[in-house]
Amino acid sequence: MPTQLDTLRGPLDAIGQGHVLAHWAQLTATQQARLVDDLQALDLAWVAELAEQVRAPKPPQAAGAAPKPPPTVAITPALVAAGEALLRAGQVAAFVVAGGQGTRLGHPGPKGTFPATPVTGKPLFQVFAEQIAAVGQRYGVTVPWYVMTSPQNDAETRVFFRAHGYFGLPQADVVFFPQGTLPTFGPDGRLLLAGPDRLATNPDGHGGSLTALVRSGALADMRARGVTQIAYFQVDNPLAQPLDPGFLGAHAAAAASSGEMTSKAVRKVAPDERVGVFAQIDGRTQVVEYSDLSPAQAAARRPDGRLVLDAGNVAVHALSVAFVEHLTAGGRADLPLHRAHKRQPVYDPSVGAVAEAAVVKFEQFVFDALPRCAASAVIEVARADEFAPIKNAEGADSPATSRQLQSERAAAWLAAAGVAVPRDAGGALLCTLEIAAATALDAAALAGQPLPDHIPPGATLAL
Ligand code: UTP
Numbered sequence: 370m371p372t373q374l375d376t377l378r379g380p381l382d383a384i385g386q387g388h389v390l391a392h393w394a395q396l397t398a399t400q401q402a403r404l405v406d407d408l409q410a411l412d413l414a415w416v417a418e419l420a421e422q423v424r425a426p427k428p429p430q431a432a433g434a435a436p437k438p439p440p441t442v443a444i445t446p447a448l449v450a451a452g453e454a455l456l457r458a459g460q461v462a463a464f465v466v467a468g469g470q471g472t473r474l475g476h477p478g479p480k481g482t483f484p485a486t487p488v489t490g491k492p493l494f495q496v497f498a499e500q501i502a503a504v505g506q507r508y509g510v511t512v513p514w515y516v517m518t519s520p521q522n523d524a525e526t527r528v529f530f531r532a533h534g535y536f537g538l539p540q541a542d543v544v545f546f547p548q549g550t551l552p553t554f555g556p557d558g559r560l561l562l563a564g565p566d567r568l569a570t571n572p573d574g575h576g577g578s579l580t581a582l583v584r585s586g587a588l589a590d591m592r593a594r595g596v597t598q599i600a601y602f603q604v605d606n607p608l609a610q611p612l613d614p615g616f617l618g619a620h621a622a623a624a625a626s627s628g629e630m631t632s633k634a635v636r637k638v639a640p641d642e643r644v645g646v647f648a649q650i651d652g653r654t655q656v657v658e659y660s661d662l663s664p665a666q667a668a669a670r671r672p673d674g675r676l677v678l679d680a681g682n683v684a685v686h687a688l689s690v691a692f693v694e695h696l697t698a699g700g701r702a703d704l705p706l707h708r709a710h711k712r713q714p715v716y717d718p719s720v721g722a723v724a725e726a727a728v729v730k731f732e733q734f735v736f737d738a739l740p741r742c743a744a745s746a747v748i749e750v751a752r753a754d755e756f757a758p759i760k761n762a763e764g765a766d767s768p769a770t771s772r773q774l775q776s777e778r779a780a781a782w783l784a785a786a787g788v789a790v791p792r793d794a795g796g797a798l799l800c801t802l803e804i805a806a807a808t809a810l811d812a813a814a815l816a817g818q819p820l821p822d823h824i825p826p827g828a829t830l831a832l
Pocket of ligand 1: 466467468469470471472473474480517518548572573574575577602603604605760
């Protein structure tokens with residue numbers, strides 16, 4: 370009778386990956402079973418294709434037509450009303466991607482547990498939980514929240530929510546599921562090991578979230594709840610407003626939108642800003658990464674001085690459930706794979722130890738779904754209102770810059786409500802402010818609230 374080893378060895382040898390079994394005889398029975406689990410989970414035909422891609426030279430960038438500004442939609446009262454109707458009908462779900470590795474931030478835990486707000490240090494997950502609860506309250510519904518984790522941080526994320534009582538949300542309306550992984554390769558296209566009994570894998574990128582929605586049953590759960598639209602956002606921008614009714618209405622009802630996938634953008638001001646931009650190429654909306662724009666394209670300006678390509682991607686998208694079903698009809702999201710060359714610890718069975726080595730990882734990006742839409746529009750929103758990313762431990766896009774931007778947004782909202790906010794002669798804010806979503810979801814919602822006339826210099830205030 371063929372052993373488990375025999376049934377695996379042949380197919381692995383056939384695709385040139387038999388080396389992952391070379392140390393089989395040195396493994397304990399438990400380790401062998403563990404390695405078999407990893408190997409059986411592989412789609413070998415796909416592994417062969419990926420290995421081929423690792424070995425292929427990086428394809429030259431397709432010389433498409435020059436990128437033009439994407440179609441944009443200006444928000445009208447009718448579009449706001451359309452979005453409000455969707456929310457009131459319970460047709461909108463919030464979807465945060467909170468997997469990934471958070472390498473640059475270096476926080477010891479899921480990124481969503483990072484203390485982000487300037488006064489009370491609320492974790493990112495709490496910021497969004499409060500926003501989701503406040504939107505639900507405003508429209509008289511419960512907005513279901515889907516939280517994509519990674520296999521590495523899934524358990525810790527669930528424990529965190531449980532320990533905090535789901536931040537007041539009904540437990541049944543917070544749905545967790547881990548994203549998928551892809552095998553990590555050596556530069557020669559060979560599968561790598563993370564340990565004697567484990568294949569090396571990496572999270573499959575935020576684009577993997579579409580596959581994970583289907584495989585986890587979350588998409589079916591949305592259908593069962595009557596959800597038709599998904600408000601997608603990333604966990605590392607505490608100012609993100611994915612459930613904004615104008616945005617949702619534009620997505621579902623604007624003439625420039627096919628209702629499949631719509632994006633928010635903030636205006637890029639400097640040509641060298643490291644943010645992807647929305648562009649229209651060959652009639653399709655897409656994101657061009659900053660590294661893929663030529664210096665001339667990045668710096669091109671309109672007659673009024675605005676950059677031509679200035680619609681910066683803040684990773685807030687609305688997607689219809691039907692569109693995600695269409696994209697994943699083959700069982701996984703039909704999106705391109707991006708290859709990244711990195712260094713990381715891998716297990717070398719010939720010496721029986723882990724050592725750093727060159728690796729090749731694949732990832733999918735969610736914005737690669739944009740060109741698949743018949744018509745995908747971009748909604749420009751105020752940067753100061755909606756963008757304060759936490760990516761790096763220090764410097765640009767760090768906790769410090771994010772706290773400052775959050776405080777500035779609160780100051781602007783309070784000033785608009787008639788509160789005197791202290792600033793120095795240069796305009797720098799002289800206090801630290803925080804406004805919870807329960808207090809106000811937007812500047813207008815501060816009207817009628819009990820507010821101080823002024824804030825003293827040096828004050829720290831959480832409303
Ligand atoms: P980033 O691209 O900033 O990646 O993710 P990251 O893993 O958080 O951080 P670095 O690059 O290792 O420093 C943007 C958003 O997409 C999610 C992250 O949780 C974050 O909300 N993401 C990213 C995933 O959910 N899965 C992934 O595989 C990658």
